[in-house]
Amino acid sequence: MSWDLQPQIDDWRAQDLWRELRLVESTQGPVVKVDGKEMVNFSSNDYLGLADSEVLKQAMQEGVDFYGAGSGASRLVCGTLRPHRDLEDALAFFKRTEAALTFSSGYATAMGTIPALMGQGDTIILDKLCHASLVDASRLSGATIRVFPHNHLGKLEKLLQTATGRVLIVTESIFSMDGDRCPLVEIVALKERHGAWLMLDEAHAVGVIGPQGRGLAAELGLEGQVELQMGTLSKAIGLSGGYLAASRQVIDWLINRARSFVYSTAPPPAVAHAALVGICEILQGKDGDTRRGRLWKNLALLKSDPLPTSAIVPWIIGDEQKAMDISSQLREAGLLIPAIRYPTVARGSARLRVTCTAGHSEAQIRRLLAELAKVGLGESAAPAEA
Structure with a gap:
């Protein structure tokens, strides 16, 4: 097999699937500077506007002053620094679980958690639109993988009826490309009826939905019925990293068996210190409520019929080239809204993913x-249906 990648590169370009990195020459925020031009940014997951928060910047500097720039090694080798432990205690309280464990990213959280808990003879049942990290982690586990159509409860129940070994349902509270919610009440009822566990990725819900921004499970009063609550520090919290909130037994097992935790240098302690401030002082305080209020007011202005159910509002274009052309037109008008194409979404469902x-x-x-x-994308051009 040839190692010349150019034919494959040319093929991807011909299909309008090629991607290139854009250089942003400013801080993250509602307005960013790209290629020397200021643009209104509708592509960010910084839902509460905390990435450039003075409070978090000060907390990051405090973290560097107190704990230095790096962690030295993995936590099992070099020891756990105070901010990592404090952050995990705060996350467990925030998510109403016995314990929590932090990872370097949301991707690393999935890649460490699922293979540590599932293996050959077990069954993982995923929503078809689950994030790539959840899919990749499930494949790595060696468990039997079954996929149900997006939010299709009937198919999910049929798969539960024939599943073997330990059974884990994996879904997201808010789906990252469509912005819709999973039917969590019904999924919890099904998993309890069939003795399965549930892993819920709250990445796009935490900070935005529920009391104090604790997520969809909290909004529905189901925190105690979700065995594995996964999330990220890189979206509404404005920083980087991921976490898994669960029972003390599960977290202790992951400390020993989650390879992306055991064999990775711990994230910078300053990030953990800043995340602690973000969760305790902002998300759970008056500032968090104020920011969430502004966010939902903006969402209602963006689309009122029906109201969005998350901070993600996609406009489906379909054709990849057309999506690219519209994105380019909007960029010329000073709006940053990249086209989302295959393989991030299915072929023929290219879209503009607007985030408020x-x-x-x-x-x-x-x-x-x-x-x-x-x-041609007024409100009548209907964002994606749930």
Whole structure:
């Protein structure tokens, strides 16, 4: 087999699937500077506008002053620094679980957790639209993988009836490309009826949904019925890293068996210190409530019929080239909204994935609506259906 990748590169370019990195020459925020041009940013997952928060920047500096720049080694080799332990205690309290464990990223959380708990003879049942990290981790586990159509409870129940070994249902509270919610009440009822466990990825819900932004499980009063609550520090919390909140027994097992934890240098302690401040002082305080209020007000302005159920509002284009062309037109108008294409979404379902934040102004939202209308994507152009 040839090691010349150019034919494959040319093929991807021909299919309008090639991607290139854009250089952002500013901090993350509602307005960013790209290629020397200021643009209103509707592509960020910084839902509460904390990435450039003065409080978090000060907390990060404090973390560097107190604990240094790096962690030295993995936590099992070099010991656990205080901010990592404090953050995990805060996460467990925040998510109402016995314990929590932090990882270097959300991807690493999935890759460590699922293979540590599942193996040959077990069954993992995934929603078809689960994030790539959940799919990759399930494949790595060696367990039998079954997939049900997106949010299809009937198919999920049929798969539960024939599953063998330990059975784990894996889904997301908010799906990252469609912005819709999983039917969590019904899924919990099914998993309890069939003796399965549930892993719920709350990456796009934490900070945005539920009391104090604790997520969909908290909003529905189901925190105690979800065995594995996965999340990230890189979206509404404005930093980086991932976590798994669960029972003390599960967390102790992961400390010993989750390879992405055992064999990775711990994240910088300053990040953990800043995340602790973000969760305890912002998300669970008045500032968090204020930011969530602004976010939902912006979302109602962006789309009122029906109201969005998350901070993610996709406009489905379909054709990859057309999506690229519309994204380019919006960029010329000073709006940063990249086209999302295969393999991130299915072929023929290319889209503009608009994300709102608490930091956007009413004028910026109205400007977005005006430019969308110019390219034929007014509110009648219907975002993705759940």
